[in-house]
Amino acid sequence: MMSLRIVLWLCCLFGFQCTALASTSVPHHASKNAVVKPAKTAANFKRHKRLMREYQHWKGTRYRLGGNSHKAIDCSALTRRLYHDAFAVDLPRTTGGQLSRGKRAKQKTLHIGDLLFFKTGRAQKHVGIYIGENRFIHASRRKGVTISQLSNPYWTNHMIAARRVLTDTAVR
Template sequence: MLILFVLLASVGCSSTPAVNETATTKSLTPPPKLQIKPALPLDNGVFDGVYHSWKGTPYRYGGSSKKGIDCSAFVQVGYSSVYQKLLPRTTLELVKKGKQVKRNTAKEGDLVFFRTGRNTRHVGIYLGNSEFLHASQSKGVMISRLDNPYWKRHFWQIRRLNKY
């Protein structure tokens, strides 16, 4: 049991490619618990409502509820809430969407990707001012900075999706 826990904890938000087109199509269908009402911005950012609603929710690999959520499920919920747009469920499916943009041209709502290990990936939502919203393994749903030494070291790319 301990070995299983260590393995799950070490993979983080790792994703594996879809085996076939049917599997990919199925992954685009959200579980009922992901269908939430659109968030309303509380301040100036469109993701403020999402942040305040999910802040502190613990990280749970494979989770997609307030009891625990992983990074890709959180991005899926955030986008569904703000843009009423359904995104793929896994990090590796998400990184295939949209177009890559340079860090200095990133805009609120762009997806930020990190390589956190040999086979692990992490994703968050860019908020502007070098900040991103994500489900952290250590602190749950939170806002972090791209210039944080850990995230700077593991930064991979930023992708812009067609949100409308």
């Protein structure tokens, strides 16, 4: 029973949603609204850990359309590099190409690693990677590589699609 408490505490600490049986006691510092998904906890933990490790290498890198280095990078180059380095999965170079990969995912059932797409201009699209707890990594024009809240009204109003490229067996 103690190991379940530790797992729940770690899930809450790292911002994962956790589902526990009603009879299971949750540490006092854990959120009462935590929802546990036992079958996906290990995979989510690994995905989150790998994405955050790669994010640390890119955090703050400035945005430039067409950029593909630590000097400057654009959104699709960032998602392509993060997927390659974290999961050994190759994505197309453009946002449009990435939009055609994987399966459609519903916003209410996003998994860590899902690609999120936004319409940010008349013909312009933006892409980021979902990391759980309503947050995503992306290359922002103003902040460079950063983490943003999906619940921000701007992102909520501009989201056009979510795609699931990673399978449950992709991260072991």
